[in-house]
Amino acid sequence: MIMEQKVIDYLKENRERHLKELTEFLAIPSVSALSEHNEDTERAAEWVKGQLDEIGFTEAKVMPSDGKPVVYGNYIQDENAPTVLIYGHYDVQPVDPVELWDSPPFEATVRDNKLYARGATDDKGQVFMHLKVMEAILKSEAASPVNFKVLIEGEEEIGSPTLPAFAEKHQDLLQADLIVVSDSALIEKGKPTITYGLRxxxxxxxxxxxxxxxxxxxxxxxxxxxxxxxxxxxxxxxxxxxxxxxxxxxxxxxPELSQEERDALAAVPFDEEKLRKELDVPEFEGENGYSYTERTSVRxxxxxxxxxxxxxxxxxxxxxxxxxxxxxxxxxxxxxxxxxxxxxxxxxxxxxxxxxxxxxxxxxxxxKPYVTPFDHPVIATAAKAYEKVYKEETAYIRGGGSIPIVAELDRILGVPVVLMGFGLPDENLHAPNEHLHLENFDLGMETLAHYYHMLKDVEMK
Known part of the structure; x- marks a missing residue:
């Protein structure tokens, strides 16, 4: 049996418990934009810290910043093994207009194999996937293939205003060989996607x-x-x-787009008419001279x-x-x-x-915007992990959204950032009825399990 199969079996055996725990996490209304939820953001930070303790991390703590508290943890087993820093956020968007939700936004509900709740895909659900994969590795294997560090913040939805200063202050604590972020989406169902740039x-x-x-x-x-x-x-x-x-x-x-990049973007699978119907708009409109894909990613x-x-x-x-x-x-x-x-x-x-x-x-x-070379070994390895599970070739895209801290972490820590998302474009992040497809909850954790095992053989320097 390959080592990661033990991890995958553990995840399957504990799936119902994990979903119950995720429901508890999603029930915390950790809305960073509203001061009335300050205690809830603190509660969410403590919840994540408790998870790291239960997983068996060497160190786990809630650290003060100039804003919302930051959760840090590490599990260092082998100084010669690669060290992965996992970044995510526990804060969520406001739920307004609440009357448009089909179920209470902080009471996770499963319908049609989709988990509905604020934060389900952005970003609590995806953070939780990493927590459970790390748990599975530490509980089912004698030795972890990589060292783990975790940085989970509470201000991403308001632009991460205080985290750069926190990262500058704690550079030594956060040093790693790479940063992994799951706060993005596949371009379509079943199509693995690595986002190599953000606006x-x-x-x-x-x-x-x-x-x-x-x-x-x-x-x-x-x-x-x-x-x-x-x-x-x-x-x-x-x-x-x-x-x-x-x-x-x-x-x-x-800069003007090169023809090479325009050709690469044009090759990404995209059904414009299907999306138009899904959004229920008469037609698309935007900057003249550019395709819909270009307007929403590189312009x-x-x-x-x-x-x-x-x-x-x-x-x-x-x-x-x-x-x-x-x-x-x-x-x-x-x-x-x-x-x-x-x-x-x-x-x-x-x-x-x-x-x-x-x-x-x-x-x-x-x-700041962020772009990284998509031929870096840690990114190429992430694509192989996706393809092992999804059985489809990985697409490389530049995302239209923003995760401001990504560019700052790249600048401060000077290591590659791998954006491995498991959401889907139609999951209503920032809108009523936000949800996460449970198919990607399962396949995503399996992908991460393979990725962490593959990293031990990657030349980092």
């Missing part, structure tokens, strides 16, 4: 203020600038009729994520609101710098704001 992120909030208070729209309308109208003018100025961002300097650091974007102002209740209230606000985020590609983009966005807002209102721009979420 960066830059976000701002725009607050427009008019009069000192709401005004009667009959008495003052037409004579005083409506902040909602002013905000709409500002937002409309961000793009031209070809969906190209009009912020001066926005594209200055964006920068600017999107309005929220807009509010004035009366929101049932019926109508004839007021001229005193304030209006919007949240805007940009997805960035190499070599765009998020700090510079925020500066350019701020200048653009100020230059396009009507003089009859006052405008304030507040920066938030920032993260």
């Amino acid at each position: 960066g992120l830059a976000g701002i909030q725009i607050d427009v203020k008019g009069a000192k208070g709401d005004l009667h729209s009959g008495e003052y309308g037409g004579g005083v600038m409506n902040p909602v109208h002013a905000l709409v003018k500002i937002l409309d100025s961000f793009k031209d009729e070809y969906n190209r961002v009009t912020v001066d300097g926005f594209y200055d650091q964006v 920068p974007t600017l999107e309005v994520n929220g807009i509010y102002g004035g009366f929101q209740g049932e019926g109508i209230k004839t007021v001229l609101p005193s304030k209006a606000s919007a949240k805007v985020t940009c997805r960035l590609v190499p070599d765009q710098d998020p700090d510079k983009i925020v500066e350019l966005l701020t200048e653009h807002v100020e230059n396009n704001a009507p003089s009859s209102v006052t405008v304030e721009v507040t920066p938030f979420d920032k993260g």
Whole structure:
């Protein structure tokens, strides 16, 4: 019997217990964006630490940071064996609008072999898979093929603002031969996928203020600038009729795509019409001159994520609101710098704001883009592990989303980052009815078991 078969058998024998434990993890409403859930984020951190203790880690602790607590653990058995640092996050997105959920977001429910709950795929479910594979290795084998370190944070969903400083401070503690992250997805069901690049992120909030208070729209309308109208003018100025961002300097650091990369992206399996029907939109729209795949992975974007102002209740209230606000985020590609983009966005807002209102721009979420060579031995080995289980050739893609800390860990620790995701694009991460296909829960853990065993024969230097 091959060594990893013992691990796979252990996972199968303990599957029901593992799913029950995952349900407990998912029940913790660890929403990092809302201060009312601060105690829940602390509880989630302690839960992960407890898991590491039960698994048999040499060291496991909840460590303070300048923000949410960080969970660190290690199991070092052989100094000559490769050391894997597993990164993930225990925090989750808010659940609003809660009325659109078919089952309570923090009560995990299985339907059609899918596990529904907030955090099921992003990222508690995928973090949990690593925990259980490590448990299976340490419980069923005399010696682990690799050394393990774990870094699980609680602020990824708000841009990991304090983790870079934590990682800088604890570089020695976190040193490893590679970093493994499972916080991404397969491109489609049954198709193993390695994400070798991620877009960066830059976000701002725009607050427009008019009069000192709401005004009667009959008495003052037409004579005083409506902040909602002013905000709409500002937002409309961000793009031209070809969906190209009009912020001066926005594209200055964006290299043109090579024909080789465009050909590689075109070769990735993708049914545009199927996706259009699934999303229930009349047609796709985006930057002219680029395919849907290019627009959503290797081109920068600017999107309005929220807009509010004035009366929101049932019926109508004839007021001229005193304030209006919007949240805007940009997805960035190499070599765009998020700090510079925020500066350019701020200048653009100020230059396009009507003089009859006052405008304030507040920066938030920032993260750098990340790209790694996909022919690195640890990435090539990950592809072999996928293919051993899924029986399909691995696709290499650049992800449209952002995991800001990935680029920071790459910079701080200087080791390759392997993005091995087991979600699917249609699992509603960040939306109501988030779920994880249990097929990938099982196949993903089997893939990780093979990967950790294969790594012991990989030349790391």
